[in-house]
Amino acid sequence: MELEQTADGSYTLYVPELDEHYHSVKGALTESQHIFIEMGLKHSPVAEPRILEIGLGTGLNAFLTLLTAEEIRKKVYYTGIERYPLSEDTIHKLNYPGLIGKGHGEDYYAIHNAGWETDEVLSPWFTLHKIEGDFTRLFHSEEARQTSLSGYDIIYFDAFAPEKQPEMWEQSLFNSLYEILNKGGILTTYCAKGIVRRMLQAAGFTVERLPGPPGGKREILRATK
Numbered sequence: 001m002e003l004e005q006t007a008d009g010s011y012t013l014y015v016p017e018l019d020e021h022y023h024s025v026k027g028a029l030t031e032s033q034h035i036f037i038e039m040g041l042k043h044s045p046v047a048e049p050r051i052l053e054i055g056l057g058t059g060l061n062a063f064l065t066l067l068t069a070e071e072i073r074k075k076v077y078y079t080g081i082e083r084y085p086l087s088e089d090t091i092h093k094l095n096y097p098g099l100i101g102k103g104h105g106e107d108y109y110a111i112h113n114a115g116w117e118t119d120e121v122l123s124p125w126f127t128l129h130k131i132e133g134d135f136t137r138l139f140h141s142e143e144a145r146q147t148s149l150s151g152y153d154i155i156y157f158d159a160f161a162p163e164k165q166p167e168m169w170e171q172s173l174f175n176s177l178y179e180i181l182n183k184g185g186i187l188t189t190y191c192a193k194g195i196v197r198r199m200l201q202a203a204g205f206t207v208e209r210l211p212g213p214p215g216g217k218r219e220i221l222r223a224t225k
Contacts, residue, residue: 001016003090006027007025011096015160018160022057026216030213030214032064033213034214035156035190035213035220036064039188041069046184048076050152050182051156052180054177055157055158056081057082059091062111062128063097063101063107064100066111066122070123070125070126073125080129082130083132083135092109107122110122116131135159136167150179151182153181154188157177158189161191162195169191174199178225184225185225187223188220188222188223189220190212190220192219207221208221208223210222
């Protein structure tokens with residue numbers, strides 16, 4: 001795994017095995033802020049939203065959510081599913097607290113140091129629950145229907161691209177995500193491919209194609225239940 005600086009000065013990770021980056025090389029911070037915060041969290045009218053992130057990864061989306069929740073005084077319950085947690089050394093090299101949220105370095109590292117399968121109150125406005133596991137297996141299993149993975153208001157769908165990890169972009173998984181959302185709940189993703197839009201629609205979502213982040217992808221998707 002290799003550290004790379006993106007066009008907006010923030011860093012991302014490159015995975016040679018997949019020939020894929022964790023974020024857009026045109027701007028990791030810009031991408032996350034636009035797709036998940038502006039089009040997701042800030043678009044939701046829910047007073048105390050429950051958020052599910054598919055792919056906790058570098059923790060950037062969670063960190064931006066924590067900072068935004070404190071800024072707009074909105075309590076957030078955040079669940080992140082991650083199969084391959086990053087090493088402490090890699091997390092520090094990303095240096096997100098040095099670029100954003102200065103004075104909140106402890107909050108960023110607390111996201112990664114938080115225990116698994118338990119609620120961690122990281123601030124009065126942000127409670128984190130991390131799940132170390134395979135999203136595809138978790139949502140294909142009967143066990144998933146008996147867990148607390150339900151009642152969400154926002155889903156950040158931030159898996160690697162469909163051509164890199166096709167198993168993460170199957171119709172049955174979008175059907176499951178539709179089921180666990182509350183009415184009016186939304187799902188945001190950077191991928192605007194026609195096949196993804198059609199799968200979301202087939203699951204029952206109303207899908208919007210929205211402008212992408214400045215200098216980045218032309219379009220993104222937001223799906224509403």
